[in-house]
Amino acid sequence: MPLNLIPGDLPPPEETYPPGEAWRTDYPFAPNWLTLPGGHRLHYVDEPGAGTPVVMVHGNPTWSFYYRGLIRALNGEHRCIAPDNLGCGLSDKPQDWPYQLAGHIENLERLLIGHLKLEKFSLVLHDWGGAIGMGVATRHPERIDKLVILNTAAFHLPDCPWRIRLCRIPGFGALAVRGLNLFVKAALRMAAATPLSDTARAGLAAPYGSWHDRIAVLRFVQDIPMNPGHPTWRTLETIEQALPSLAAKPALIVWGAKDFCFHDRFLARWRNLFPKATCHRFAHAGHYVLEDAATQILPLIRQFLSEV
Numbered sequence: 490m491p492l493n494l495i496p497g498d499l500p501p502p503e504e505t506y507p508p509g510e511a512w513r514t515d516y517p518f519a520p521n522w523l524t525l526p527g528g529h530r531l532h533y534v535d536e537p538g539a540g541t542p543v544v545m546v547h548g549n550p551t552w553s554f555y556y557r558g559l560i561r562a563l564n565g566e567h568r569c570i571a572p573d574n575l576g577c578g579l580s581d582k583p584q585d586w587p588y589q590l591a592g593h594i595e596n597l598e599r600l601l602i603g604h605l606k607l608e609k610f611s612l613v614l615h616d617w618g619g620a621i622g623m624g625v626a627t628r629h630p631e632r633i634d635k636l637v638i639l640n641t642a643a644f645h646l647p648d649c650p651w652r653i654r655l656c657r658i659p660g661f662g663a664l665a666v667r668g669l670n671l672f673v674k675a676a677l678r679m680a681a682a683t684p685l686s687d688t689a690r691a692g693l694a695a696p697y698g699s700w701h702d703r704i705a706v707l708r709f710v711q712d713i714p715m716n717p718g719h720p721t722w723r724t725l726e727t728i729e730q731a732l733p734s735l736a737a738k739p740a741l742i743v744w745g746a747k748d749f750c751f752h753d754r755f756l757a758r759w760r761n762l763f764p765k766a767t768c769h770r771f772a773h774a775g776h777y778v779l780e781d782a783a784t785q786i787l788p789l790i791r792q793f794l795s796e797v
Contacts, residue, residue, distance in 0.1 A: 510691065510695070511687070511688050511691060512554070512688050512689075512691045512692030512695060514688075515554075515557050515688055515689075515692060516554050516557050516692060518534045518536055518553075518557075518560065519534075519535075520532055520534075520579060521533050521534065521535045523599070523600055523604050525575070525596060525599065527583070527586070529575060529580075529581040529583050529586065530580060530581045531572060531573065531575060531580050531581075531596060531600060532553075532572070532573045532578055532579035532580045533553070533570060533571060533572035533573065533600060534553050534556075534560065534569065534570065534571040534572075535568070535569070535570050535605075536560055536564075536568065536569040536570075537565070537568055538563060538564075538565050538566055538567040538568040538569060539565065539566065539567070539568075540566050540567040540568070540794070540795070541567060541568075541609055541610060541611055541634045541635075541794075542567065542568040542569075542570055542605075542607055542609075542610040542611070543563060543567045543568065543569050543570070543610070543611045543612075543613060543794060544570045544571070544572075544601060544607075544610050544611065544612050544613070544622070545559065545560070545569065545570070545571040545612075545613040545615075545618075546571075546572070546574075546597065546612065546613070546614050546615070546618030546619075546621050546622040547571070547573070547574065547577070547578075547615060547616065547617075547618050548615050548616020548617035548618045548619075548641065548709075549577075549616060549617050549705070549706060549709035549710070550577075550672055550673045550676055550693075550697060550706045550709075551577075551615070551616065551676075551693060551777075552573045552574075552577045552578025552579070552693075552696055553571035553572065553573050553578050553579075554578065554692045554693060554695075555615065555693065555777070555779065555780075556569075556571045556613070556779070557692075558779060558783050558787055559613065559779065559787060559790060562787040562788075562790070562791050563791060563794070566791070566794075566795065567611075567794060570601070570605070570610075572596075572597065572600055573696075574593050574596070574597075574617075574621065574705065575588075575592070575593065575596055575705065576588060576704050576705025576706075576708065577696065577705050578696050579696065582701060582702050582704050582705065583704075584701065584704055588704070588705055588708030588709070588711075588712060589708075589712055589720055589721050589724070590617075590620055590621065590624065590712060590721045590724045590725060591624075591721070591724045593617075593621045593624075594620075594621055594624030594625055594628075594724075597621055597622065597624070597625050598624075598625050598628065598629075601625065602625075602629065602632070607632065608632060609632055609633075609634050610632060610633070610634060611633070611634045611635040611636070611637070611794060612625075612626060612633065612635075612636050612637065613637040613639065613790070614636070614637065614638055614639060614641050614643075615639040615640060615641050615778075615779075616640065616641055616751070616776070617641075617709055618641060619638065619641025619642050619643045620641075620642065620643045620725060620728060622643075623643035623728050623732065623735075624643075624724070624728050626735055627727075627728050627731035627732065627734060627735065630734045630735055630738075633735060633738055634738075634739075635738060635739045635740070635741070635793065635794060636735065636738050636739070636740040636741070636763075636766075637740075637741045637743065637790055637793065637794075638740065638741070638742045638743070638759055638763075638766075639743050639744070639745075639778055639779065640744060640745050640748050640751040640755075640776050640778050641751060641755075642751060642755050642758075643725070643728050643729065643732065644725070644728070644729040644732065644758060644762075645714070645722075645725060645726065645729060646754060646755060646758065648750075648752070648754065648755075649713060649715060650749055650750055652675065652749075653710060653713070653750065657710055657711055657713070662707060662710065662711070663707060666703060666706055666707040666710065667700045667703045667704070667706070667707050668700060670697065670703060672703075672706050672707075672710065673693075673694055673697050673703070673706060674694075676693075676776075676777075677690050677693060677694060679749065679775075679776075680748075680775055680776040680777045681775050681776070681777040681780045681781050682745065682747040682773060682774055682775035682781050683773075683780075683781055685777075685780060689780060732762050733762070735763075736762065736763055736764075736765075737765075738763075739793075739796070740763045740765070740766035740767070741766065741767050741768075741769075741789070741790065741793045742756070742759055742760065742763070742766050742767070742768040742769070743768075743769050743771070743778060743786050743789065743790070744756045744768070744769070744770045744771065744774075744778065745771055745774030745775045745776055745777070745778035745781060745782070746770055746771060746772045746773075746774065747772075747773070747774060747775040747776075748775050748776040748778075749775075749776070750776060751776060753770075756768075756770065767793070769785075769786075769789060771785065771786070
């Protein structure tokens with residue numbers, strides 16, 4: 490798809506959330522906006538730095554807030570770019586957008602290459618951010634400097650926890666995810682191995698306060714391709730087949746072992762795909778590995794990204 494941009498970006502909202510909320514102190518970054526085809530606004534963090542840009546891609550049901558500690562840890566050393574996938578975080582939440590993997594990849598490609606015109610960048614990937622980021626990386630391997638892989642996947646594995654399968658049931662899924670907010674609430678309780686702070690809980694949940702705002706949370710769950718007839722199956726298969734083109738890139742795998750979804754079978758697959766990667770497995774950490782083990786992990790990532 491051509492990377493055409495719509496001229497005349499819409500002005501950002503003056504305040505998406507009340508400025509006095511405590512989690513804002515943890516997320517002090519200036520907002521940036523890109524208007525996508527169709528008029529939808531994509532929000533992204535873009536903090537200045539001297540080194541190779543580091544792009545941080547989140548999954549479901551998080552947003553760029555998940556990377557707040559890493560952005561601060563890299564303060565000034567690297568330009569830090571953290572977009573909110575459409576429907577997530579501070580980005581617009583259109584009710585009629587397809588919300589399929591291919592569209593998220595095109596949005597990220599449009600932001601990084603069409604808009605920001607990055608010639609070279611590193612990727613930090615978590616959850617659905619793995620498939621989205623690797624979708625861009627496999628299309629443009631010459632632009633990728635380094636890879637940081639955090640409890641994610643970009644390939645087919647026939648594992649989907651029953652708790653997530655329940656959210657895919659027609660009718661019930663919409664009621665549970667969009668109506669009762671059970672997916673976000675469950676993630677706040679189960680995705681971290683140790684209880685999240687009140688600030689982290691508030692920040693992670695802030696963009697998903699209504700039926701309208703939880704559209705992407707449900708659509709991400711529905712977009713998991715469990716059989717070849719699913720519209721995203723082929724997209725993921727194409728990424729998987731192209732991953733060997735990235736095998737020579739410097740890679741760091743950081744894994745939370747107490748992840749009920751992205752468990753050690755996923756880790757084994759990553760290690761097979763990137764046999765030269767440095768791998769750190771944290772036995773005490775869960776899916777939200779950056780929340781559970783930030784003290785140990787942030788220096789590891791910082792050192793890795795700074796190595797020549």
